[in-house]
Amino acid sequence: MKYAAYNIFFIVAITLTGVACTTTETRTYNDDFKELNTVNSGDGINKEEAYVIAKAFFWSNISGCGFPEIPVKEGNNWVSQTRIGYAGVSGEPIYIDVTNGIITWGDKHSVVSLEELKSKSNTSLQATPKSVAPER
Numbered sequence: 603m604k605y606a607a608y609n610i611f612f613i614v615a616i617t618l619t620g621v622a623c624t625t626t627e628t629r630t631y632n633d634d635f636k637e638l639n640t641v642n643s644g645d646g647i648n649k650e651e652a653y654v655i656a657k658a659f660f661w662s663n664i665s666g667c668g669f670p671e672i673p674v675k676e677g678n679n680w681v682s683q684t685r686i687g688y689a690g691v692s693g694e695p696i697y698i699d700v701t702n703g704i705i706t707w708g709d710k711h712s713v714v715s716l717e718e719l720k721s722k723s724n725t726s727l728q729a730t731p732k733s734v735a736p737e738r
Contacts (some may be wrong), residue, residue, distance in 0.1 A: 631661045635723040643703035652680035654699045
């Protein structure tokens, strides 16, 4: 009887995990970089655009492992807390200016304009690995 309860729990847990995994959207770094090119700072930066900027900045300047959280508006900035590494350890936040999209991070002396980030991201999109045949 005890094992039957464990089996039922295990089956329910696996089923729920499978449901959660099938409903998640699959995205790549390149998807985020492509989306960055649609951001226009001329009309100010909204929450969705700030998140796109935070993700592209994170991938190209901070880490390929971890993630930026959804930004929260604080004064004249969108603030996206970073989570670094596999464990998601709290890192320095990314600040995105609401009016022009200028990004600051860490010591707040790391300043990147939206255009600089777009240029860097476009370079990343063009860099595709070449397949190399093994030497014989």
